[in-house]
Amino acid sequence: MTQLTVDTLKQEILRKLISDKGREVKEATSKDIYYVLASIVNEEIKQQWFQTRKNYRDGKNKEVYYLSMEFLIGRMLASNLLNCGMLDTAKEALRELGFEPEDIFSEEHDAALGNGGLGRLAACFLDSLASLNFPGHGYGIRYRYGLFEQRIIHGNQVELPDYWLKNPYPWETRNEEEAVVIQFHGDVHMFKKNDGSLEFEYRNTDKVMAVPYDIPIVGYENDTVNTLRLWSAEVIHQNNGDGLLEASKEYYHDLDHQHSIEQISGFLYPDDSSYEGKELRLKQQYFLVSSSIQNILKHFKQNHHLPLSRLAEKVVIQINDTHPSLAIPELMRILMDDEGFSWDNAWAVTTNVFAYTNHTTLSEALETWSEEMMQNLLPRIYMIIDEINERFCKGIWFDHEELRDSISELAVIAHGRVHMARLAIVGSFSVNGVARIHTEILKKKEMRNFYTLYPEKFNNKTNGITHRRWLLQANPKLADLITDVIGPQWVKRPKQLISLLKYSNDSALVDKFDQVKHENKKVLANYIHQHLGITVDERSIFDVQIKRLHEYKRQLLNIFHVIYLYNELKDNPNQDITPRTFIFGAKAAPSYHLAKEVIKLINTVASIVNYDPDVRDRLKVIFLENYNVSLAEKIIPAADISEQISTASKEASGTGNMKMMMNGALTLGTMDGANIEIHDLVGDQNMFIFGLTADEVLHYYQHGGYHARDLYNTDDRIKRVLDQLNQGEFGVHNIEFKDIYYNILYHNDPYFVLKDFEPYLEAHELIERAYRNRNTWLNMSVTNIAYSGKFSSDQTVQEYATEIWKIKKV
Template structure:
């Protein structure tokens, strides 16, 4: 380390800052990783192995230094060396920004999948966009969310390597010209297109202690014209060039541009085509150079997984290149495309099943639109003649319908596999949301329940607990997480339970210190840490959670002597900038906190904390300290969830609805080790379809609900009487679309059971350890093995 600080900064070790040390250690890791990276790529090329390319608009990798040190077997050495010179490792590692490459569960799942691919020695790589700005940096001013730019690339990012020589060109707009060749086939040429350079930046994905290093390739949009070309031009041309250059750089400028305007929508569509065109061109170039087999054999060497609908344009882009550049006919190109691409669906929410205005696609991507139109024509013609029983529903299946291009439909028609991400989610796709597609293609539909990497979310973030686990069952669980089941032998061992309980208290103490440093709120480390950390959305029902807080506050105001175990409610969430109701819920949480946290009548029994700018690094601090994991989405709305898995493997107990992976957690641990409540998915779907639920009936009959809503309406919470009227009206005048009131009573009852269980420490710790023991099932290693064997058909490779 001394040599590195001297070479990099011309400083002696004793003079190095924490930031200097961060870069020095990152350089040491790169020296270790880069030769393995080259050797891994050489092995894949030499053996001509089948590889998978995972296309995703998000890769929420968090900070990489500590993770890479862990996977290289250097973390203990680095920690020891830093402590030896009087440095706090945590403060050194904190100099790395969270990479602004994703927002929520979709992106974090992609990052976990890459970790498992490398750690299991599978040849698999990520393809994404190198956003200069992340979603946004969240600040809370007087309880309101304020969005600031998240310029995470402000300083050098030590993990990326620019590969300018491997850049490819992307074409937008222009016109398509075709002529018929002598053999009768059509030839296409593009004129007057806007060209963009896609430049790859590669990040190593380090496997756990196995010398395998895969690649996350991120594409950056750059102008093809150099600034120096305009040195002798008129100033007007130069400024026009700068405007043009800026518009190009916007393509990889920031994650999820606001799509409330036409221009914002078009920029999102540009981003999606930019990602898939660059990636598909790169994949085909790799195939031709390294494999050299006929294109008809491509599905034997390449699998492409599209993560949700965002990269669905991979299908027509693959067709375009195979036909226009490689001179294949339609039928052969379609056969190759459809046997190469697989699609993961992550949602049943209609607003997330993307569709684009037909005219926008025609104008921005004229050749791609022609291909989508032809795919649609052939598909609909096949339905008409081969499936007369479906003629009436062709508009519901057509890729182009109602002047919109439906991306999920394109993804289903153009892929060989369609998977959901939890058993109930896949069942809903088959029976309801994609029922007719399932009738057409029953063999394509399958389930792959999500998982998270336990090396990051247990071994790295909770070293105290990991040590206690390894002391009793050995360290083999790190590479074979299913062996965590051996902890069941110790689920009633008083000595072991006491150690786990002590670890939890230490983690809670650490989080309490962080909360005090960031917010000035002093919390009771012996209180129940009740945690809900996820994107702010109505269906995730942070509103139900804060209604519970208000209910408890009202109870304590009425009876200050109420025997209530102290509770600390911890929230972390970002609301989309244009999502008014979600922002109003954030304001409500803060308003309730400002009252509850300072009311002497309740004697400190309740505290409410909202930690701003929730991200991976913050999650790594919160999750090990969590007692209660709030997974309370409206049943049928959460495809899977992964926070439920992360908190489970750290010993938290789930309070959850029968939704997503909650059901599979319940099926494993049993009803006695989880707190389930509320409507089931079929009941929710029945209410949506047939009606029968009236929110006002509950308001009129449940005095607790009426009191809470009246408090919102009358300004008890809030300085202005109108502050939370939109929440009030959304529930009573839009009939509570996510069933907050319907599930309120069972939610309150369930938390009474939580209260009783928490008081019996041996029972609580037995439940906690049982959850840890079964959490191995929710490792992304298991998920990736299922993808590898059942969808991708790839094999482990040993360098």
């Protein structure tokens, strides 16, 4: 990349302001400066982007293609400046021109291409692939609207459209010449050819054009620029002979038709409570995989000049969760129907190309589709899945007599449902979990029979995060301090953060860490005051839980503890406690009633606690609306406590735990997901572990023996909290939170909130005691940062590349 000086960059900004916007700097808005700076960065990127693609076209490299329904990439300007080595220069140039860098960066709307950890992991992996010089690309959908924009009104979550493309998105390039056609519905006709093989013809299909938009993924200071290709669904226009373009002779029918097609790339996760909503989700999944597989095969033919029978030598496709599983029958379809492969030859190619990452132990999250819907929407794909299932089940019957009784639990199609995880396992050469305990649960419980069949397929790849965004970019003061202490080598080799250990007892150094943390807390406190009008104590414990709102993540346990603390202060207003600020950020799925009730409860408790004079600023509850990547970048550097309190065995991995650990927060968590691997590194003395183990949880599920009402009847603290919910003490009327009350007591507390309540309180007592001893606390904090390099996504991607993908650096 060209190394611009501050003066050169200033002059370039001034020149482009006039040429692109027709304005001088004194007339320019922050938005003008954002677009001008983005244009300059794009010019820096494009030559390297072209050169990277040229290098890949020489046919020497095996490439990985990462298929995901989500890519939560966040804002790109600061990230691209950082990776181009221009971030500090740009910040100084902006300040000298009279602009605050943060004001410019905040003009960019977060790309609404994801929901939570799944999409953020995909984004981190793309960053690491490029930064490690691996040939790897992402394929996703260019949603016009994201999940939703969250607003909190009278304590309730209200969902608004998140139209992130309202303004031009400067990082994307439309490549209409590479558009492909996707076919839905219709009829499949079979013909027997002279050689006895079958030929298939599709008639009366609904055709959709998939148009790619490419976003550059810039490697860190290495001139590698990979590609995230996002597909947009558009109408195929036809010439009617008079030179007029139209899709239908009927005007209103044409509008309905166009709308139905645009809906395919309209919303991330459309509401699937109706048949039409479910069908739209299935359309999205096939739209993604069909366009991507067609594109991958086209590039293979252009770049490698090899027969498709050797596809696996140059191509590996990673399926990120079950959503892209239809890529397996789609590749089979193309190989057989378009390329003339026999079933056996096509299957041999397919099963050596795909690898599958599982992200859940929740059985309800393992996707299934109605057999009837699949047959109607994707008739040829259904035929192929049906044949996969028949051959697979016959193989079990004849070759694995010990599993005959379990065929219905293994079958890809069973009881009228198509099971996507089973399809992904059968059609892949690798199946990986995303944390050590998660993988073991898959092998021993959720996918035990598949593990019996295919032990060689199963492996673990613990998730990771890109330290470039979550430390270098999000927390530059801490990053600079680390560099001052141990040198800059850690930036490219994050495991070298371990060198901080020798300084963890250096009082002068830990004081500097304390100062950086306090400055970050002050920034977040100012943000809270600006957006909520609430003043928080910067010296209080910033206790943070930021993640998707789901019962198993147990935000409910957290707010129950807050209610308990509030009750204690009301009973004894003069007691000496360390001030605490509890910070929540979470979205609940629009149709997830109980999760939305928890959000209402958090905000209702906040409205009472924050303004009670008996509390006297010793307790604050903050819910920050519309949690996204950019908001996370503000919260994480300021966190003291990282709440990772999922019901043990339910969290596959977690990556928020890694991000906050890397920024010096101490983990309060169960032995679940990647918490276990954090614990392996830092030990009991540097984190706060509590609650049931995964084995204990699974034993209760299998054998019973847990009775929530017994705890309600014997623990006065629990009874008081639940009675307060039931009797309307929190809420505008006495039935406000009865659903939470009844779910706990009448559904026997399915996520063990009450069972873990007392050990959770005890862990918080230990936290308060540790926080009062600043030297001890800071030593723990520095120790966590030192070990966090283990969880860099660079490490994870290197393991995928070596052990699964078999790709090499370019």
